[in-house]
Amino acid sequence: MDWEQSNLLILKELRQGRALSSLLRKHLHPSSPPQTRQVLLHKILCSYDNALSLLNWTGFTSTAPIATHASHKIHTSKQRKTCSGRSEQIRVCSLEGPLEDGYCWRKYGQKDILGSNFPRGYYRCTHRYSQGCLAAKQVQRSDEDPTIFEVKYRGRHTCNRASHSVAMKVPSTTESEEKANHSRIKQQQQHEEKQKQSKEILMSFETEDLDNRDDIFPSFPFPIESEQVGNGLFVKSLMENDIGFVSPAASESNYFSVSPFHMGSFVLDQNMQTSESDLTEIISAPTSVTDISSLDKLEFDPSFPFDNPDFFT
DNA sequence: AGTATTTGACCGCG
DNA sequence: CGCGGTCAAATACT
Secondary structure, three states: OOHHHHHHHHHHHHHHHHHHHHHHHHOOOOOOOHHHHHHHHHHHHHHHHHHHHHHHHHOOOOOOOOOOOOOOOOOOOOOOOOOOOOEEEEEEEEOOOHHHOOOOEEEEEEEOOOOOOOOEEEEEEOOOOOOOOOOEEEEEEOOOOOOOEEEEEEOOOOOOOHHHOOOOOHHHHHHHHHHOOOOOHHHHHHHHHHHHHHOOEEEEEEEEOOOOHHHOHHHOOOOOOOHHHHHHHHHHHHHOOOOOOOOHHHOOOOOOOOOOOOOOOOEEOOOOOOOOOOOOEEEEOOOOHHHHHHOHHHOOOOOOHHHOHHHHO
C-alpha cells in the first residue's frame, strides 16, 4: 500500500468517524436506546482506531502531506540542527495554555522575532538547576491567528514534576487575577497570559537525541499518561466540527473554549522539505479537567490507545 | 526575603 | 553584521 492509498483510507475512516459522531449526537436524546449509542460509540472508536493505526503504519516519519480539512491550520516546522547534530520535532495541538502543560517553567528571555508581530518567550524548566532538568520551551503568538500560541518544546523533562505541577494552581490564579486591579502593565500582560487558556495553542515539540520513536512518548512535556489525558484526547477526537463546545457554563471563567479546528487530528506536516528522519505530527494535548468531567457520561473508553504507549510504537 | 519576570547586553552562528 | 538565543541585573511579586 502506497502513501496515496493509505491517505485515502485514513480520510475515509475519519469521515466515517465524523459521520458516526453526528449520528451519535442525534441519538443523545434520552428517548434513544442506549444500545444504539453504544454501537455508534464503538464504531466511532473503531474508525478512529483504524485511522490512527493507518497513520502509524505510514509512519510519522513520512514526509508526504495528508490532505486536511480547510479549517485545519497546518504550521510548517523547520528542522533544527542541535549540538548533538540531530533533532526531531513533534507538534502538538492543545487547548491549554503554555502554562498548563503540567510542568513548571521559568521565563528567562523574550525576543522580538524578525517578521513576527509578536515576541517569542523563552522558558526553561524551573528545576533546571535543582534537578538538572534541561527541558525548555519557546512560546510565540501566531501571526496568522493571534488566538493561537505556538509552543516549541526542546529537550525532555528529567525532573520530578509531581510536587510542582501547575495544573492545580492555574485556575485559582486566574480567578484571583480577574479580580485584581489592572493598573499595571505587567498585570495586564499576566492577565493576557491567563487568557491563553481559552485559546487554541499550537505546540511543537523538539526533542534531541531521539534514536527511535519509542523515545518520543516519554519526552512529552505534559503528563500524557494520566487518565484525564486519555479522555481529553478522545473527547476532542469526537468533537471535531460537530459538538465543538463543551459546557462553558460549568466553568467559572472562559478557561475552556473549543473551536472546531485541530481537534483530535493527527496531521502530518505539509512541509515536505524535512528529511526522512524527521518526525512531525500534530496531536491533541490534554485539556482541562472541566470539560472532561462534563463528558464522563459519554462513557468514553479509558483504555483508548492514546493512553497506551504501544499506540505509538 | 525569596522567587519570578523583565529587559538590555552579550554571544555564537550563518 | 544581523538574528536568535541566553545571561544577568534590575525590578516586581508574594
